Amino acid sequence: MITELNKSEFYKIRHITDKCKNIEVRAVVSGNNPGGVYVDHSTEPTAAFIWIEGQKGFQIVGDPQSISFLTGLEEYMRKHIEPKLQKQNINWVEIGLDPDPWDKTIQNIFQQRNISSDTQHVFTLRGNPQSIEFQDQEVNIQRISCELLKSRRLENHSFLESKILRFWDSTDSFLEQGFGYFVEDNNNVVSLCFSAFVVDKTHAIDIETLEQHKRRNYGAAVARAFVQECLQQGIHPYWDCTPDNTGSIRLAEKVGMSLDFDYQISYYGLS
Known part of the structure; x- marks a missing residue:
């Protein structure tokens, strides 16, 4: 069952997010920057849907075959998350992901939506x-x-x-x-x-x-x-x-x- 973690429980997904290249994910999970975390299992999560407050968007990480996400994330979004976004005058849901293998999974999860994709660049100092x-x-x-x-x-x-x-x-x-x-x-x-x-x-x-x-x-x-x-x-x-x-x-x-x-x-x- 999809569950929202308390900030004190964010450590439960460190084993997933420590592998992420996107530092926004790790910044939220470490408690440095504001955001929220939704997981597929409250005690031993294998996948997480992370709200990045500063970007007004989400990142999805972990197991792309998570049954809870595949079968329940779209409904959970519609009932619990999207109403909160609309109260903040946010009219788009943006989800950052690793293209492989999450791209096909996202299409399956949100097949009832008119979902589009784009690319983001990340530059670092060499x-x-x-x-x-x-x-x-x-x-x-x-x-x-x-x-x-x-x-x-x-x-x-x-x-x-x-x-x-x-x-x-x-x-x-x-x-x-x-x-x-x-x-x-x-x-x-x-x-x-x-x-x-x-x-x-x-x-x-x-x-x-x-x-x-x-x-x-x-x-x-x-x-x-x-x-x-x-x-x-x-x-x-x-x-x-x-x-x-x-x-x-x-x-x-x-x-x-x-x-x-x-x-x-x-x-x-x-x-």
Whole structure:
């Protein structure tokens, strides 16, 4: 029977998720980042369906032949999970998976849905690039600090705080485990790059530049600052993006990252 685990029980699927390349899964299961876990058996799970709060999506891991998932996951989603998503104004179910062998299983589980698939790229840092340095000395790049968050001195403080709280339970949790940089212009955050998910010494990156400030190389500046600290601290940066996001791909490559692996996203709309 499909069961939702309490956070204190997430350890029950560590034997499954420790093998996952996707660090978002391990970040949730380790308790670092918010999310939920649904399993096929409450005592000895063989498969898990994991809610990644920061991504507003799921990952499915473990045994693709789990009878509980094959026969009951679609109904469980419809009765217990999808109503919660709709209350949050989430109109799509997105599920990340290893293409082989979960792709056929997902099609079978959700055969009553109009399910589609796409691919995600993951870039990581290879080697030790020596060319990462600030090119524009006029850009006001700062590290996100406790003092900054407590002072609320930035005019768009709510933007910075909301970005962090999308991925973290609190700003304190973020400051304890992650870090980030931002470009300040006229007392506003106009571009930022920070740790969205953290597992051990791997930090998944979230980066955003406000629309009116794009094409000024601000994204490259904060990404370089972030990756530079990763190099100094022995941290492994992890960059997840869609294949059609050519700007994000160029930026990842610009700071010395290269394609590591792909994974599949299956998705369907909620009526």
